[in-house]
Amino acid sequence: MQNSSDHFVFEAWVYIVNIVSRIAFPLLVLLGCTVSASVAAINPPKAAASVKLEEWCRRLVVRLPGITNPMCQRSELSPTGINSLQGFPLLARQIPAVKKNGHDHPPLRVLLMGGIHGDELTSASIVFRWLEWMPTAAAQHFEWRVVPVVNPDGLLARRPNRVNANGVDLNRNFPTPGWQHDAPRYWATRTKSDPRRFPGHHPLSEPESRWVHDEMIRFHPDVIISVHAPFGVLDFDGPAQPPRRFGRLLLNRVGVYPGSLGNYSGVHKNVPVITIELPNAQKMPSEAEVKRIWLDMLGWIMDNVEPQAELTRVRAVSLPDSASSTPLKK
Secondary structure, eight states, rough: HHHHHHHHHHHHHHHHHHHHHHHHHHHHHHHHHHHHHHHHHSOOHHHHHHHHHHHHHHHHHHHHHTTOOOHHTTOEEEEEEOOTTSSOEEEEEOOOOOOOOOOSOOOEEEEEOOOOOOHHHHHHHHHHHHHHTTTSSTGGGGGGEEEOOOOHHHOOOOOOSSSTTTSOGGOOOOTTTTHHHHHHHHHHTTTSSSSGGOOOOSTTTTHHHHHHHHHHHHHOOOOOEEEEOOSSSEESSSOOOOOOOEEEEEEOOOOOOOTOHHHIIIIOOOEEEEEOOSSOSOOOOOHHHHHHHHHHHHHHHHOOOHHHHHHHHHHHHHOOOEEEEOOOOO
């Protein structure tokens, strides 16, 4: 009898375990799927982001001299949330400062951009190269916002083009005072209506120039570095001591144009703009020259750029009227 009773109890336990497992297992699977979906919604998988960056890089690097797909992927660029007219994302990277600069104020903020004109291929390539050097000690004093290709549609056109997909020169589309009168008139009279320099029908008409404008407000840079080609000089606008040279590039101011970034930011917003004009739009400078320009640029920023917050504080101070007063150093 004892054996029969034990056998009955054993069968009962087996029956209960089976019932529980049939109920519990689907619940556990459902719970696991729900948790996984919630985590995925909060933190998109890095693998998916990496696949997207690889796809974007594959399209870009065929136009960029000296830049490989692995180099582009190491850039850690991510979408800004703004797309070009043709749907290509504007890719950027924000890099916080690591080293303190010895002052009480926050680290200087640098907005570094290339590829505003799509046919200036090296202007984007050199920014990708500099991204690889961001971990160096000198660069870690600053906070960076880096956009290697501001005009992807111009770069990726069947034949790389200065203008964007709307035929607008982005570097003539910023809202300088008097734009509505000055920009169309300058385009018609000085450029003879050159389609490569069309300023648009109104300022900030293009998603790419609007993003730069809005990013200036959001990021609040202390200095803007804009890379172009192929004049082989440095241009400068704004309230700071201009650099004499970066590498072999010498200061040679090329002028102020209605709607240009240098005019808008440097002249009217008092945020210094360095325009680096590389000597060739399709062939990169030597590795040594790329590094010399980079190091000279970092040294100039460290020695000459004042934080915008500090400049605002200084401007708010009541200055004496005497003409003999010592001018403030900017």
